[in-house]
Amino acid sequence: MLKSDLDFICMLDMHAHLLCLSEEYRGRLTKQELSALAMQELAARREYGIDTVFSCGTPQEWEFIQKCLVQSETAKQNGSFMLSFGIHPWYSDRFDPQDCRELFMASPIVGEIGMDSVWCEVPLAVQRRVFAQQLEIAAELKKPIVLHTKEQERQIAEMIRDFPGKVCVHWYSGGEAEFEKFLEAGCYFTLGPDLAENFTPLYERMLREILADRLFLETDGLSSIAWMRRQEMESVSFRDIPEVLEKNLELVAREKQMRTEELRACLKKNFHEFTS
Ligand SMILES: [Zn+2]
Structure with missing residues (x-):
């Protein structure tokens, strides 16, 4: 019997950024060092069986990761990495979506896109456009x-009302009323890397109300794992990626009263349905 690609997925990291592309490293490493760190990360993710959707927020990021994937021998062994392209709200004053049509066409997912009034200086009118x-x-x-959706949840829920395709809200941390809007719209949700370490009443509610077939897990990349633990970048390692995902998988399984393996299979199926 032929196995589908999905049978090879051990764990899915639905939303991640390469560690080397975090501000901390981009500013102080040479081009070669950045590529070497990217290769290390790809090899580690491959070794731990983490299928990953790398979110590319600029055309340059897309190009960089694409190049690393071509160079990386380990990545060639199977198709477990996927790139997603969308102009990130943080960079929305630098790029015109119309100039990026080829990338949108090549990308199986458009994102991450949205708005952010917490970590972003770009005027909201520009972000919105x-x-x-x-x-x-x-x-x-x-x-x-x-x-x-950072603190623009209400506006974004309005703006996607007529969007005809599938929608996934990444690491939701907004208000409860806005959460209901996304829930009613049938959105998928990724639960953030801090799920088990910072199990808030919002997470509790999300786990109660989001159906298992609308859930994903994500790390947002190793730099976010360091951020959520308030740790220095040097004190986290690629090993933390599978550890965080597995811990969160166990928590979701417990809350959803599912067996871990049943949930793991369900997350794979969700990914297949989200992208097909
Ligand atoms: Zn992200």
């Missing part, structure tokens, strides 16, 4: 989207 344009492109190309 770029987000709206990307929603249109995703609808036209019939691609699913991944949302970044």
